[in-house]
Amino acid sequence: MYADDTAVLCAGNTIEVARERAQKAADALTRWARETKMKVSGEKTQLLVLSQQAKDAKDCRIKVAGNTVEAQETLHLLGVTLDRLLHFGPHCRRLRRKTRPRINQLRQLTGRSWGLGERLLRTVANGYIRGAIEHAAAAWLPAAATTHLGVLEVEMLTAARTITGCPISTPRHAVRAEAGVVPMAARRDALAARLLAKAHSLPPEDPLHAVAEAAPVPRLKSVTGWRDRGRAVWDRAGVELPVEARLATRPPPWTATENVTIRLDIGPLPIGATASMRRSAAEACLGALPQCATWAWTDGSATGGVTNGGAGVLIEHPDGTTEALREAAGKICSSYRAEMVALKTAVRHLLEHPPLEQDIIICSDSQASLATLRGGPAAQTSPLGAAIWEHMAALVAGGDRRVHLQWVPSHCELEGNERVDAIAKEAAALPQQGVPVDVRTVYRAASRMARKEAISNWPDGWYRRLMDGHLPAPLPSTTPREVAVDVHQLRAGHWSGSAQYLHRIGRNPGRDCAQCNSLTCRAAGCRCCGEEEADTPAHILLRCPALMRLRLRHLGNIHPSEEEVRGSGVVAALGAAARYLQSREAT
Template sequence: MTVYFSRGYKLIRPLKLSGTTWGADYNVQKTLYTGRIRPVLEYGMAAWGTAAKSSLDRASKIQNQASRIITGAMRSTPIQAMETLTGLEALESRRDTKTLLQYAKYKRMQAHPMHERTSMPTKCRLKRESFLHQARRLERRDPDLMEQATAPISIPTTLPTWKRKEFPEICTTVPGILQKQVQSEAERKALTLEYISQTYPNEEWTHAYTDGSAEKATRNGGGGILICRKDAAPIKKSIATGKFSTNYKAEAEALKEAAGVLKNSLMLPGDTICRKIVIFSDALSVLQALSNPQNQDVSELATALTTLQQSTEKTVIQWIPSHCNIQGNEEADRLAKEGGKLPQENQQVTFGEAKTIVKEKQRKRWLQQHPQYNPRDSYYQLSRKDQVIIVRLRTGHCRLRHHMFSKFHIGDTPVCHCGIADMTVEHLLQHCPIHQKLRAETWSADTPVQEKIFGTLQSLRCTTDFIRSSGVPV
């Protein structure tokens, strides 16, 4: 373990190539840590996760040191504050996640020696918990995990190559559609409707919309199907996708159900469904999985779509953007929510679904512990030197007199040079008479301190300009 952790300390050395006023910014530093350093720290964690607490603390210290370098925070900055800024989950929490995932895998691997032990009572231990003790303790924390009916991990089966030729065409783009952050909802809707009318005209194509969702993304899933027909009322259907269901599973089940409904409708005499069918879905992850012949998560869906393709002139699965107020998609979304309210069966949960459920529960637990975390924070768009200034102002752990005197006993007094009050972040930004003129030039109107250090990108840049112009080191 000593050699293992010493390697971790060596790996964080590249992060030190950035200072507080120069070097790689937050995004580059975090990518380097999560992509290169953290995987080394976590290697075999499910096995050594039952080690003594002192060993686990050594791994946590490496991440804490990396967090300080990434943010430019001072050594006195609380760990939770750095986790909120970086969005990094504590290694102890990630160990719990990996333990639960490994336990879920053992439950489903019927030929593995550990499979039988997952259903046997655990023996008492005097000092530390065994892997099974730890896994069961974590599972009791979330009763949902204990109620799941497990689906065995089966031998992979792929769709034969000759069958792929009969597979529907999958389109995962709409021309002109950009990311939500840079394009309005109205623009995305207009581009999508124009593309649909030109590529899939109503006179030649049958339009079907599907959607799926799950309560808190982990349970009571529902799917919605809307099939528009010429000269006939649309077909609407809601289905329940299981007591323990992810959004991904609900979307896939809705697509599979739509394929079955369409095939059955084509077999009815006198039906008004065109032989060219397009199914619209906003489930990009499901469509990308369908594009990969080796993906086992959607093998049943792939079979259903292949069967449908054999009964039609042409079938296309077309992605469309979500939440753009496209009428068919919104109706399918409503039907999916109704499906979630239907009686749910406790269907078998695959390892892939269990993995998603465990990670989602852990993520929500982390968000409850870090309510101030904001992934769209303007702070992430600043330069390295500006990011360091904002981090120190937000946490209050900086080089201002109040903090240096009260925390490190450095200096003779915590009082500001103006002699009126302690030199705190709020005093410097809001009240200090020495910087009154500069403050008026920087902010034309009275601005709350929260806006100055947690506000928009423009507000944050005004704050960093003020700090640099004031000459006060933070």
């Protein structure tokens, strides 16, 4: 028989008290193992002293199964290296050694003009590199010192340069934005906020819930953790208690679902169908459903898709009477969650006030919500989804009643959908105090806030003017690798096709100057138009006379603004034209 290892934490106001309690714990473990005919491996046991005083860790030892175990500088537990001060410097250095071979493998997958597409490169980097760095990161990353975060930041920047093809001289903020890599500080804040929300979603008797609610007086201002950092992130993101309790048990897979049908389409529609075409198809689909039924229209509303959620329900009875239900969905709320709250409100009301008709038809314009419910009762991972299925199962239990959930298109002047949309907007104005927020919404709100803060900290320069507070959208999957590299380099401001950039790094020496940073140097002049202005990305994209016709064709303006040339398609066309004008074929 074999058993896995265990960990014991013993605390005391002095090192002697803590050591004595650790010895008692070791003796108790050894005695229990002996009684159950198991053997404790004392030679594999580790001991770590957590103390701000270095002298406490000196000459500290205990006896385990006849073996002397001395205190070490670090301890490896569940994939995390702990140190005496819990600054996690050794752990960050260990992660650096672990990720460097992975980054080298990522380099082997792409080059300047060949290799995997950008979307696949991002997937590999996020799963293979960032996944290794963020193992159990919610527990240790909020407590790591800023200098140790810099060790991991260098590795993620290297991966970002591999994804984008940008040279090492490119500003860090531009490389991260082009590669879609979030700074480690932003990830730290988002993970801390999510762990705090998860702890609050646990039952009150859970030890982690008690830790989240505790408010001890900190002894050292320089020491932080997921609880304190998570609270600070919550304050900046506007998140407030309560947090929705996590789903304790899912509905059993044998829950009756025969009389519940969910449909996510209204029939075949051509690509680019107009609003009238979608409305006609929806009316034909709804007309095929039983008309002598109770109809419920649901909709969710959230300001900007992120705040002040409201759930609206319109119930139409066969006798012509209608009911309007409104419910607040939360101060921090996504459109998806508002739609789920609306569906729950509808089925709960129908369960509390059972209609006489056998058929109940619920119409919603949220494909995401219906797709989640379509997985069945046992596939639900949120309390909302489980509650909706529980109510629907109770509606159809013990009778011939049938429930049909039907997707309908939005913004096509479908009467029922337009009426419930107005009800949902009214519900968004209801008081939001006391409405619980779920863990996923907290995480997304913290991530948005962290991204906004990272963007606001961009230094003044070409990239900040070009993007104007926006993150670039990923390039289309069909973009060739060579074109994608040119797009990233031009937007980031360090283009390998620029004479000025090549002269600055010593690859394009002039007659009178071998290398300099001056934009007025003759060796830095634009080779496309032949003028004295340096061929910086701003010159290529905004002002180069040789590319006037192309800018006029794409943008309708020969002197566009930074906002107009931000898109990847325009940048790719101008970069390709500049490359062609510099080639031997053009000359």
